[in-house]
Amino acid sequence: MKLKKSTINNIISYGIVIIAFIICQSMISSGSMSRSLRGQMIPICVYIVMAVSLNLVVGISGELSLGHAGFMCVGAFSGIIASAWLTAAFGLENEIVRLILAMIAGGIVAGVFGVLIGIPVLRLRGDYLAIVTLAFGEIIRNVLNCLYFSLDGRKLYVAFNNPAIPGTILVNGPNGAKDVAKISTFPVGFVLILFALFVVLNLVNSRSGRAIMATRDNRIAAEAMGINVTKYKMMAFVTAAVLAGMAGALYGLNFSTITAAKFKFDTSILVLVFVVLGGIGNIWGSIIAAALLTVLPELLRAFADYRMLIYAIVLILVMLATNNPMIRSLFGRLIHRGGPAAQAQKGGAAE
Amino acid sequence: MVSFLRFLINGISLGSVYAIIALGYTMVYGIAKMLNFAHGDVIMVGAYIAFCAISYLSLPPVLAVLCAMAVCTALGVIIEGLAYRPLRQSASLAVLITAIGVSYFLQNTALLIWSSNPKIFPSAFSFGTIKLFDGNLVISSETILTIIANIVIMIALTLFTGRTKMGKAMRAVSEDKGAAELMGINVNRTISLTFAIGSALAAIAGVLLCSAYPTLQPTTGSMPGIKAFTAAVFGGIGSIPGAMIGGLLLGVIEILGKAYISTELGDALVFAVLIVVLLFKPAGLLGKPVREKV
16 A cells, blocks of 8 residues: 555654654653753643644634634633543542543533634634634633632532632632642643644645635635635634644643633734744644744743843844845755745735 | 713723824834734833833923833834834735734833833823812813823824825825835835834823823733724724724723623623624724725
8 A cells, every 4th residue: 555645744743743752751751851841841732732723723724813822721721620520520530531531621612612703703804803813812811700610519610700609619710720630741742742733734634624725825716616615714713723722721730720811812922923933834833933932931041031032032033034035045945945835925925 | 970971081081092002003004014013012112211201300291201202203113124124025924923023022121121010100190180060070181181182193193194295105105005106105214104103102192091090011011002903903904083983982892891891801892892893894993895806
């Protein structure tokens, strides 16, 4: 049996991720990784999944979303609630099973939100779409600030703007979730990256993926070919939401306390920065950018107060350099970069 | 009824600030077709400059505002020249990320210079209050000043873009850059001018915002910036009267929502109204619908 080229490429991708994981894991177990870096491993996994999923919306589907952290927020809190509820209601103590179930719960809830938000959002275009996703991200965060969840035996209580509910409080409005069982582990995070890669790479190389990219490149032509534009845009948007929700659950269960303020607009922007710096539409670029930029502030710790300033300057300089026609053509000669996104960008610049 | 009036006036005052910021957003978007995320941070810089001028140099308030305007104008032109101009031919996302980088840069520079401790903005603009309805309705001088400033700026900008040569050049560039260049308009200079005006307005907005809400931090500008951006989209991005109406409506909705529904949900309400409006008018209240040519 002869394998397709895309299948081989995918297998290579998974292989590289697995090797990276083995290296990290052996560094952790041999103790050669610094403590602060070790604490960054799960956030790195989370941000990689966030970046890969956002790339599906921004790069593959071609819609600018500024509210991706909203799905992460939904996923985080549903994951926390699911994890606590599973222990209370079913006496489920196995942490890995609980974490996986919590991640699935986070993914499902975020997916439902993705559908609900996608219906109005995907009717809009361009910057208007961007601002509405931003608006939804902020609404989710604001509403969560007014929600109270508590657990009384097997019963789960929800209250709006009313902290007086029976049982032990899980999520306490603006104070967020407290005493969360920290059950996230790096290996599970790694599996989540593999899962996200599997979903996204398979989607991109499928008939649906090609339909999504056709819609991005030329909406009218795609429509003329009989592609249901809304359906495919929705598919990309909801898939991204589900993955973001799962990443959110992993993130939420990594800290003992978490508030909705963690998932502000800044977080959406941070993930967008990963996607754009890694190369729009380039899944590998997203992974590398997310990993490097999550570690970068740690590496810049020596600069103390100046580190975020340096981060900002690096960001601006990289954008200026990568968009400089001279440097671009130089790179173009060195490496043949003919990805669809690069082509689309060139087309946009020529207009 | 009196309390409703009070909220309404507060809303109009806050909305005026949003409107002034949104004018900067909308003008820059109209001409450079970019979302200038650093605009909110220019507001913050303006407020800090005014704060320093009043507190440390003890300048009179009017001079402090002029000082802030001068610094912000220079800042806007420098940002445009260094960060945005080289990217004028690039994809819009690249410019967006650069703008975000500039925003981080300004915030962190402010953090280094002025530290994260909130500064209390001096009440340099309180000249007393007006009492109506037997003292039930108190309107502060800051509120009145904000509303007057908004009206003056609005009239001045309308006259500027409609009557003067530079203003007409600006509109021409925003309509068609290539054609404007062929007509002998210096596109680069026109765009710089737009940034200069937008940033000067941001300085005024910063001072007005901090007169009403006197805690000043390096992150002060970001939320009003986002809301003003929302206001600009709400009114139809690229349209000057649209920014005005959008800002005012947003301010009123926010204050009334916080007063009558829930303080926590004030912001959510603002964004919800935006979404509803965009669903029925996808180009904003006064935006021109873009026709697609096949």
